[in-house]
Amino acid sequence: MTERMEMRAGKGIGVGEDLTPPLPPLAFSLYDSFLLSHCSACSLPLSISHFTPTPPTNLPSYPSHPALLRYCSPFCSSLDSPLHYFSSEHLLLLSQSPPSTCPPLHHGGDSSHLRLSLRLLHILFEKNQQNDAAAIAQLDRIGGLITNYGKFEDHDVLGMVREVARAMTTVLAGKLDGDGKVEEAVMCLVLSNAVEVQDKNGRNVGIAVYDWRFSWINHSCSPNACYRFTTIVTPLEVERESPRHLRIYPAATDGGGGGGACDSKRSEGYGPRIVIRSIKEIKEDEEVTIGYTDLLQPKEMRQSELFTKYQFNCCCKRCTATPATYVDRALQKISVYSLDGQNVAFEGDFYGCKATEKLMDSIDSAIDEYLTFNNPESCCEELEELLMHGHLYEQLIPKPGKSQQYVRLHEFHHLSLQAYTTLASAYRVRASDLLAHNVENHQHQVEAFCMSRISAAYSLLLAAVSHHLFLSESSIIASVANAWKNAGESLVYFSRSSIWHSFSNLEPSVLENSSILSHKCYRTVQLDGFVANSPTSSEDQYVNHGEISRQFLNCIVNLTAKIWTFLTCEGRHPQEVKDLIDFRCLLRVESSVDPETCLTCRDTGSVSRLEADEHQHTNQERMNLFQLGVHCLLYGSYLSSVCFGQHSQLTCEVVNLLRDCLRNPTTT
Incomplete structure (x- = not known):
């Protein structure tokens, strides 16, 4: 039986603290689609000029071929070129150019898994100083990393693993003795341990395998840590944001220490680095965990994805809770209503389950159609119809005296x-x-104004609902930070739109003269260093995390009360939602509010009813929208700094947007 490795905290750790220095990967490969646009060593985007791999002098010459790997500097080329050639990756690219002709993997023919396996295989054998299959005796754990080799035996992915292993064997051309099992095991290791690497814009540009310091951190559906990527690490950045040494230590369930683990010391200076960071308080000797999957999925979906990808059944506290946690119940809650306006408890019988299945399939189909065919109008109509009216509860024999449900x-x-x-x-x-079709057309301006308003309403609704779930499950903080940032962008964009001038004689300086920049929320965040670029190394910088959040939420609730009716007056579904959700209850401004009540919460008067005609848009409305948008941006930036540090990409985007607001109060 393979021992279960884990990582534990060496001492008590607070919220928002780095647990590791930036860790280089054992091996890294770009996706095929980024090979010509990003550096294959550090993953940064390339400028106009670039550099190609330099063959080592002790390698035999090969026919020339178009360089499919590129580097941003001679330094990166010198770091990666030896691995590129000694791993035989260059032979793969030479024999299968373009690389998309490689065996089909998870990314529709992408060769990154195969290339990463070749690189990793070379690194592992380099460590063992041997060139035969005996160098890796245990195929269930190689270099200290689990492979799940035996667990893939009865899985559909085994055929793909064997096909890739055959391709590796062909490329290696006799470098390894044996029957190809080592190649299969290394490929399984990649599938079990590789993580997608993101660039500064949040795009997944490739995959990497990291050593035991990261790979031994286990999954939880309610984790206490997360991770971020960094590409360039200067001494100043390390000193400012990251510890010099590990603050976590390895442990094994059977008391072992995982001897023989491979480390990435040979990779210093190479590849996108990873940093582990706490998102909850972690006690001394408590296990450190991260999330391997989307935590805003219900339990059944998480379990299925984890088993399919990583071959284990999750038994974390959230998954084993009885009854299910509030968040997991909310994420799959179904309502039943009748045409006479009565709400009925969902009994989960055969017909109800079939109706629910059809409803969920219809929503999935509408979303997929929009993403595939880009028909936004049809998507809006179909999704709002499904959200508002659901799906018919088709019973063979309707209950007597009951209207259709x-x-x-x-x-x-x-x-x-x-x-x-x-x-x-x-x-x-x-x-x-x-x-874009006709900016001078007044009717188009009116319709665009309404569309922008509804878009902002949905963004704000998503942020509020996500945050409500966050109050009961703080591990989804990264998703919530992004939701608040998107809501803020949408509101600020709408408030700054020049279309407002088509409806009334608004003052151009209304946003420029906004008092938002002197608001307490802005001053608090700025002075604490979460938005400003001033560094701070204090480990207790998030000690007032709860109070700062309450301060933001109070402002957001009060501003939402002033503009929610205005935002939703044109939208079909948002109009209905405004009477179902009390934002003060939803965001639980008062800590005594029971979260369960928000599942059936109704408007209690906290949402203001504007008396003005909907077409008489005032300076005050616009000001409130702008102030709410800025608060959402700042709060999203603050939450992001908890997850990813003060200089996260999201925070940088917020800073740039706020600076642009100061320079240009009105957009075109």
């Missing part, structure tokens, strides 16, 4: 969250398309 997703259902994201995007695209 329908199943509908609750506002917190995981597919509702996906629908809000899609609708915010689709309405934004529709607004842009209208203005």
Whole structure:
């Protein structure tokens, strides 16, 4: 039986603290689509000039071929070129150019897994100083990393593993003795341990395998840590944000220490580095965990994905909770209503389950159609119809005296969250398309104004609902930070739009003269260093985390009360939602509010009813929208700094947007 490795905290750790220095990868490979646009050593985007691999002098000459690997500097080329050639990766690219002709993997023919396996195989054998299969005696754990080799035996992926192993054997051309099992095991190691590497814009550009310091950190659906990537590490950055030494230590369930583990010391200076960071308080000797999957999925979906990808059944506290946690219940909550307006408890019988399945399939189909065929108008109509009316509860024998019933997703259902994201995007695209077609057309301006308003409403709704779930499951903080940032962008963009001038004689300086920059929330965040670029090395910088969050939420709730009716007056579904959700309850401004009540919460008067005609848009409305947007941006930036540090990409984007707001109060 393979021992279970884990990492534990060496001493008590607070919220928002780095647990490791930046760790280089054992091996890294770009996806095929980024080979010509990004550096194959550090993963940074290439400028106009670039450098190609330099063959080692002790290698035999090979026919020339177009260089499919590129580097941003001679230094990166010198770091990666030896590995590129000694691993025989160059032979793979020579024999299968373009690389997309490689055996089909997870990314539709992408060769990154195969190239990464070749690199890793060379590194592992280099460590053992041997060139035969005996160098890796135990195929279930290689270099200290689990392979899941035996567990893939009865899985569909085994055929793909064997095909890739055959390709590796062909490329290596007799460098290894044996029957190809070592190649299969290394490929299984890559599938079990590789993580997607993101660039500064959040795009997945490749995959990497890291040594035991990262790979021994186990999964939890309620983790206490997360990770970020960094490409260039200067001494100043290390001193400012990261510890010089590990603050976590390895442990094994059977008391072992995982001897024989391979480390990445040979990789110093190479590849995108990874940093582990706490998102909760961690006690001394407590296990450190991260999330391997989307934590805003319900339990069944998480379990299925984890077993398919990593060959284990999750037994974390969240998955084994009885009854299920509040968040997991909310993420799959279904409502049943009848045409006479009565809400009925969902009994989960055969017909109800079939109706729910059809409803979820219809929503998935509408989202996929938008992403595939880019028809935003059809997507908006279909999704809003499904969110509002659900699917018919088709019983063979209707109950006597009962009107026809329908199943509908609750506002917190995981597919509702996906629908809000899609609708915010689709309405934004529709607004842009209208203005691009004829910016001078007044009717187009009116319609674009309405589309932008509805898009902002959905973005704000998604942020509020996500944050409500975050209050009961703090491990989803990264998703919530992104939701608040997107809501802020949407609100600020809408408030700064020049289309406002088409409806009334608004003052151009209304946003320029905003008092938002002197607001307490802005001063607090700026002075604490979460938005400003001033460094801070204090380990207790998040000691007032709860109070700062409450301060932001109070402001957000008060501002939302002033503009929510205005935002939703044109949208079909948002109009309905405004009477179902009390934002003060949803964001639990008062700590005594029971979170369960928000599942059936109704408007209690906290949402202001604007008396002005909907077409008489005032300076005050615009000001409130702008202030709310800035608060959302700042709060998203603050939450992001907890996860990824003060200089995260999200925080940089917020800083740039706020600076642009100061320079240009109104956009075109």
